Amino acid sequence: MLSFKKDKKPSTAKFKLSYIAMLIVLVLLAISALPNLYPNKSWLHISAAPHSEMQSLPSTKTLVTFLNNQGLEVKQGLDKQSTINVLLNEPTKSAQAQAAIKAQYPNTQVKIVEHATSPTWLQDFGLSPIKLGLDLNGGVLFVLDVDLDKAVDEQLVSAYLQAKSIIIKQKAHGVKAQQTQHGFEINALPNATDKLTPVIEELQSRFANLAVVTSNNGSVKTAKFSYSEQGRSSFDKEVMGQTLTTLRSRIEELGITEAVTQRQGKHRIRIELPGVQDPTEAKRIIGATASLGFYQLKEIGGQTFNMQSGGTIKLDPVPIFTGDHINNATIGRDDWGKPLVQLSLDGQGGNAMSAFSKANIGKPMATVYSEYSQNAKGEVVKKSEVINVANIAQHLSSRFSITNMKSQQAAADLALLLRAGSLTAPVTIVHEQTIGPSLGSENISNGLAALMLGMGITLAFMALWYRRLGLIANVALILNLTSLVGLMSLLPGVVLTLPGIAGLVLTIGMAVDTNVIIFERIKEERRQGRAPYQAIQEGYKQAANTIFDANITTMITALILYGIGYGPVKGFAITLALGLLTSVFTGVYVSKILSQTLYLKMGKKAGVKVHA
Amino acid sequence: MLNYFLKGEVGTRLRFMGMLLSAMLVLLSVFTLTQKGLNFGLDFTGGYLTEFTTSQSVELKELQSFIAKNHNGEFELTAQGNSHFQLREAPSASTTANSLDWQSAVTQNDDINAQVLSSAYIGSQVGDELFDQGCLAMFAAMIAVMIYLAVRFEWRLALGSVVALVHDLILVLGLFSLLQIEFNLTVLASLLAIIGYSLNDSIIVGDRVRELLRVKSNNVLSSATIINNAIKSTLTRTLITSGTTLATVASVWLLAGAPLQGFAIALFTGIVVGTFSSICIAATLPELLGLSAKNYEVKVDAHTQTLLDMP
Numbered sequence: 001m002l003s004f005k006k007d008k009k010p011s012t013a014k015f016k017l018s019y020i021a022m023l024i025v026l027v028l029l030a031i032s033a034l035p036n037l038y039p040n041k042s043w044l045h046i047s048a049a050p051h052s053e054m055q056s057l058p059s060t061k062t063l064v065t066f067l068n069n070q071g072l073e074v075k076q077g078l079d080k081q082s083t084i085n086v087l088l089n090e091p092t093k094s095a096q097a098q099a100a101i102k103a104q105y106p107n108t109q110v111k112i113v114e115h116a117t118s119p120t121w122l123q124d125f126g127l128s129p130i131k132l133g134l135d136l137n138g139g140v141l142f143v144l145d146v147d148l149d150k151a152v153d154e155q156l157v158s159a160y161l162q163a164k165s166i167i168i169k170q171k172a173h174g175v176k177a178q179q180t181q182h183g184f185e186i187n188a189l190p191n192a193t194d195k196l197t198p199v200i201e202e203l204q205s206r207f208a209n210l211a212v213v214t215s216n217n218g219s220v221k222t223a224k225f226s227y228s229e230q231g232r233s234s235f236d237k238e239v240m241g242q243t244l245t246t247l248r249s250r251i252e253e254l255g256i257t258e259a260v261t262q263r264q265g266k267h268r269i270r271i272e273l274p275g276v277q278d279p280t281e282a283k284r285i286i287g288a289t290a291s292l293g294f295y296q297l298k299e300i301g302g303q304t305f306n307m308q309s310g311g312t313i314k315l316d317p318v319p320i321f322t323g324d325h326i327n328n329a330t331i332g333r334d335d336w337g338k339p340l341v342q343l344s345l346d347g348q349g350g351n352a353m354s355a356f357s358k359a360n361i362g363k364p365m366a367t368v369y370s371e372y373s374q375n376a377k378g379e380v381v382k383k384s385e386v387i388n389v390a391n392i393a394q395h396l397s398s399r400f401s402i403t404n405m406k407s408q409q410a411a412a413d414l415a416l417l418l419r420a421g422s423l424t425a426p427v428t429i430v431h432e433q434t435i436g437p438s439l440g441s442e443n444i445s446n447g448l449a450a451l452m453l454g455m456g457i458t459l460a461f462m463a464l465w466y467r468r469l470g471l472i473a474n475v476a477l478i479l480n481l482t483s484l485v486g487l488m489s490l491l492p493g494v495v496l497t498l499p500g501i502a503g504l505v506l507t508i509g510m511a512v513d514t515n516v517i518i519f520e521r522i523k524e525e526r527r528q529g530r531a532p533y534q535a536i537q538e539g540y541k542q543a544a545n546t547i548f549d550a551n552i553t554t555m556i557t558a559l560i561l562y563g564i565g566y567g568p569v570k571g572f573a574i575t576l577a578l579g580l581l582t583s584v585f586t587g588v589y590v591s592k593i594l595s596q597t598l599y600l601k602m603g604k605k606a607g608v609k610v611h612a
Numbered sequence: 613m614l615n616y617f618l619k620g621e622v623g624t625r626l627r628f629m630g631m632l633l634s635a636m637l638v639l640l641s642v643f644t645l646t647q648k649g650l651n652f653g654l655d656f657t658g659g660y661l662t663e664f665t666t667s668q669s670v671e672l673k674e675l676q677s678f679i680a681k682n683h684n685g686e687f688e689l690t691a692q693g694n695s696h697f698q699l700r701e702a703p704s705a706s707t708t709a710n711s712l713d714w715q716s717a718v719t720q721n722d723d724i725n726a727q728v729l730s731s732a733y734i735g736s737q738v739g740d741e742l743f744d745q746g747c748l749a750m751f752a753a754m755i756a757v758m759i760y761l762a763v764r765f766e767w768r769l770a771l772g773s774v775v776a777l778v779h780d781l782i783l784v785l786g787l788f789s790l791l792q793i794e795f796n797l798t799v800l801a802s803l804l805a806i807i808g809y810s811l812n813d814s815i816i817v818g819d820r821v822r823e824l825l826r827v828k829s830n831n832v833l834s835s836a837t838i839i840n841n842a843i844k845s846t847l848t849r850t851l852i853t854s855g856t857t858l859a860t861v862a863s864v865w866l867l868a869g870a871p872l873q874g875f876a877i878a879l880f881t882g883i884v885v886g887t888f889s890s891i892c893i894a895a896t897l898p899e900l901l902g903l904s905a906k907n908y909e910v911k912v913d914a915h916t917q918t919l920l921d922m923p
Contacts, residue, residue: 135871143738430735439663439729443871450867454860461856499798502864502872506805506879509860513853517816520849546819549764553815554808556760557753561804564749569801576805 019593026479026590029486031122036129036485038118042091042275045111046101047083058105060084066104072097087115092138092437095277098255111255112275130489132274133497133571136444138437139274140282141567144247144427146267151239151425152227158346159207159225160184162327165347166202175199183226190219206327206344209235236267239425244269250285264566268430279434286427292323292418295366296356297389305368307386315366315386320356325349329418331411332401339411340403343418350398357396364391367402367418388414447501454505455481462512466519472598473515476591480511483582488575497571507579513550514587518543532599540592547588551580623840630892634779637885641786648789653796653874656743658736660701662715667725669694675724682717692870697726746800750781753807761811765818766907768898773814776886776894780810783885784878798875806882809857813850813890820846821895825905835904839895847891854887 048057058066060079063086067074076087088094098110116123134141163177163186174192178185188196200212200223211228214221227235240263247269248261260272273282295305295315302314327344334340345353356365370384390402405411459477462470484507488494522539530538555577562573654661666675672691679689679699688700699714718726754777761770781803788795820842825835833841858880865876 145735145737429733430738431733433730433732435730436728443869446867446869450860450864453863453867457859457863458856461852461859465852498868498871499801499875502868502875505860505864505868506857509857510809510853512856513812513849516849516852520846524845546816549815549819550812553757553760553811554805556756557804557808560749560753560756561801564745564752565797565801569797572798572801572805576808 018589022590022593025585026483029483029490031125031486032127032490033482033486035116035118035122035127036489038116038122039129040114040116041087042094042112043115044086044088044094044097044101045083045113046086046105047109047111049107049109057082057084057108063101067097067100070097070100072100092441095275099278099281109255111257113257128489130485130494130496132440132444133495133500133568134272134274134433134435134440135498135568136440136447136496136501137274138277138435138440139272140276140279141273141431141433141435142271142279142282142286142429143264143431144269144271144286145430146240146243146269147426147428148236148239148267152232152235155207155235156183156225156227158327159203159210162206162346163199163203163225166199169347170195170198170202172196172199180224183224185222185224187217188221188223190221193221196221196223206346208328240267240269243425243427247271247286251282269427270566275437277434277436279432283429283432286429292326293319293368293370294321294353295319295368296360297364297366305366305384305386307389308369313366313386313389315368319368320365321345321349321352323418325352326418329415331408331415334401334403338403339405339408340401341405341411341415341418342401343399345398347398353400354395354397357392357394357400360392361394362391364389367414443498444501447498447505451501451505451508455508458508458512462515468598469515469519469522469595472591472594473512473519473587475594476515476586477508477511479590480579480582480586481508483586484575484579487578487582491578494574494578495571496575497568499568500571500575503572503575503579507575507583510554511579511583511587514543514547514583515591517546517550518588518591533596536592536595536599540588544588547584551584555580621837621840623843624836627839627843627892627896630888631896634889634892637786638779638782641782641789644786644789645782648792650785650789650795651792652743653794653799654700654732654734654739655797656739656746656795658734658739661732662699663692663729663731664697664699664718664726665729666695666697666718667727668723670697670724672697675718678721678724679714679718682714687714696870742797746797749800749804750807753804757807757811761815765822766898766903768901768903768907769818769821769894771901772894772897773811773818775897776814776889777807777810779889779893780806780882780886784881787881788874788878793874793877796874798872799878802875802878802882805879806886809883810886810889813854813886814894816849817842817846817890817895821898821903825903825907831905835899838905839899839903843891843895850887850890854883858883 046057046063060077063084064074064077067086067088072093073089074086075089076085078085086097088097094112098112101108101110116128118127118129157179160177160179160183163184167175167177167186172188172192172195174189175195176187178187186196186199196214200214203225204210204212209227209231210225211231213224213226215224216222244261244263251259251261251271251273256273256276258274260270262270264270271282271286276282295318298314298316303317304312305315307313325346325348327346329344330342332340332342366386367388367390368384369387370382388402390404393403402414405414455477459474462473462477464470466473481504484504488496518539521543522535525535525538525542526532558573558577558580562570562577565573672689675697676689679687686702690698690700692698715728718724719728754774757777758770758774761773764770765773784803784806787793788799793799821839824838824842861876861879861883864872865880868876
């Protein structure tokens with residue numbers, strides 16, 4: 001991106017073109033920085049819970065009086081047809097208000113949503129302020145450890161059990177499955193070696209990630225099953241993906257729109273819940289376990305279940321089979337190109353399905369997704385939802401498809417839920433942190449104070465030491481800070497943390513370095529008897545290499561820090577790296593044009609002598 | 613060697629003294645590091661950390677004995693201010709019994725009336741991993757930077773810069789060990805920033821040394837004089853940049869509050885010793901290793917030489 005071009009003759013055309021390009025970049029970055037003057041405000045969005053009647057929503061007036069009585073003063077309450085939007089005097093108390101409303105009106109859904117306060121034309125450009133990290137915003141952080149080893153072990157045990165049932169089903173006499181230290185093996189006696197291959201093939205079609213090694217041990221043929229490195233890594237990836245998606249959908253229930261759920265390293269998941277003050281509810285929901293069941297529909301009697309798409313349905317309370325019998329669920333397309341979900345069941349599930357479908361061809365079957373979690377009192381609560389209803393078209397066995405899916409996305413979602421019900425890796429919390437909102441806002445004001453002081457000292461020093469050139473450096477410095485803030489607001493995934501603010505302050509201190517190197521060089525050139533304009537040209541030219549060298553090492557360390565760091569440290573690395581880019585840009589290019597203009601144009605006009 | 617330096621110019625003598633001082637400081641740092649070790653923070657050890665404020669100022673000792681009554685495990689209480697405290701517990705402390713007891717005791721006591729600002733739990737396994745990752749990052753950064761320097765500079769100048777860099781890191785670690793300041797993740801981040809900044813100074817001096825060595829008319833000058841000249845011509849820049857950076861770091865130290873204290877202290881020391889070492893080590897060591905203008909002459913093989921000599 002950066003290149004140092006030597007232009008020997010300052011041709012006016014070239015000069016003007018680069019001038020315009022630079023101006024455009026600066027203006028664009030300055031506009032991107034603008035929304036930071038209008039910090040976001042957290043509003044409460046209150047709506048009726050999905051399965052309840054509309055009447056359960058209190059009127060705006062009752063709600064406002066209720067909140068005011070709780071000591072949570074309301075600044076603004078808006079009635080928006082199906083939702084009520086509320087802004088508190090102290091938005092940091094939104095989480096407290098959310099809990100209070102939920103306790104008072106259990107049939108409502110309360111979400112905390114960030115509202116931009118910047119002018120609409122800025123929002124129309126899609127510009128928003130820099131995202132703040134947890135240490136500035138307040139909130140809860142969880143790092144979860146996903147026990148992948150245990151998930152693999154369980155999968156191997158399940159494969160072993162299925163191998164046994166396949167052997168029985170195929171009537172493969174003389175073939176025997178046996179558990180070993182790293183998996184299991186199937187042995188075939190000399191007279192049964194031909195029966196081994198179909199068993200292996202069947203097993204591999206169910207567990208694609210398993211690797212097989214066959215060997216002849218004397219007269220006995222042995223097939224060893226285990227996870228190859230490749231199979232293991234794709235299995236790990238699958239498990240992590242499932243766990244992440246399950247967690248994301250659970251966190252959505254908490255009503256936090258700005259939550260961050262991401263993979264951290266090989267087997268960790270990082271969850272950031274800004275605004276949340278009490279980690280217990282979040283902990284409860286994160287630690288929930290999921291299960292899946294297939295049920296028969298009942299017209300008379302039966303148990304009432306909620307449908308995911310809204311409404312209710314009556315089902316036989318005893319499931320046909322449950323999710324632990326699902327081996328795999330993948331998406332595919334039928335002969336007409338419509339999306340479908342392919343399921344493969346284990347022996348027991350297959351038998352149950354076979355018996356049920358034979359007697360119920362043409363009748364519907366419902367898929368129910370349930371989650372067990374602890375409530376506030378520590379009791380285990382089950383929450384069930386019907387995610388799909390499908391007609392049985394024919395006599396089915398252990399492999400069948402759910403067809404007639406609405407879209408590819410719907411099919412993918414269902415496949416994921418089906419897999420999530422079949423395979424869950426145990427999850428433990430290894431890092432938990434709560435940062436109070438007062439600490440967060442204190443961190444912001446402290447950080448800003450440090451920024452102001454550091455900036456003030458630097459500006460004052462440069463103006464006093466270098467006089468006129470110092471003013472150029474100061475203009476460059478202010479443009480640098482604006483560009484940096486603009487760049488940080490513009491780039492997705494950049495989060496400002498407290499160490500990030502320190503990085504910002506540091507960038508200010510270091511940014512003058514570029515100008516100091518150049519100015520010292522110019523002074524030297526002047527001492528050697530060059531004319532002012534030439535001295536400036538030479539100074540910038542000679543200093544360019546040095547500046548490049550000096551900044552690249554810091555860039556290397558910043559990139560390494562970005563690569564390995566998490567959370568606050570990553571925030572520091574980002575500001576450091578972006579700060580280097582903007583300071584080279586403003587310090588070398590912008591200030592060069594500024595000083596050329598100042599000395600060339602003004603020098604010519606007034607004929608003033610330049611003391612650099 | 614001693615004579616060589618003592619006979620030289622004032623600048624050379626000063627550089628030599630500085631190097632001796634640096635060597636002594638490094639020895640001292642290594643000594644404290646081996647004797648006292650580092651005071652690792654929660655990030656690396658794992659455990660529970662609770663930060664809280666009290667409604668009025670409380671004596672640390674009083675609070676200590678009050679909590680001890682309501683806490684059946686080991687804990688460490690530190691004061692961040694008159695009414696601002698931190699309590700640290702080992703990762704083995706059980707979540708339910710120990711930590712909740714004392715917390716409700718301090719929040720419900722009318723004299724103390726504590727308010728919990730933040731709480732953190734880090735599993736000991738995570739702490740170990742972070743430590744390993746931190747060490748890995750340091751080595752990766754050093755190696756990447758060394759490769760860059762080796763390509764960019766002559767080996768003597770590159771080695772000088774790297775030795776200066778290691779010196780800076782050891783001195784900062786030594787200070788943290790001597791004063792037993794908490795060593796946490798942000799301090800580690802600042803060490804990586806120091807790697808970048810320490811080299812910055814060394815590179816700028818090195819760049820100038822290289823430039824002066826390449827100038828033909830300087831062939832008559834000794835390398836000591838050339839290095840002195842290079843330092844002289846970059847000294848203003850080094851002092852101004854270090855000065856403004858120190859001023860900004862100091863403002864972080866003063867105003868940004870407790871979470872960034874260690875970070876600011878590490879950077880402040882790092883910049884001071886980095887500036888010092890860029891002159892006394894990074895520029896002096898290459899001289900001891902025999903750096904001369906010859907290293908920068910364009911190499912001409914015999915064949916081209918005869919071609920050039922032809923009339």
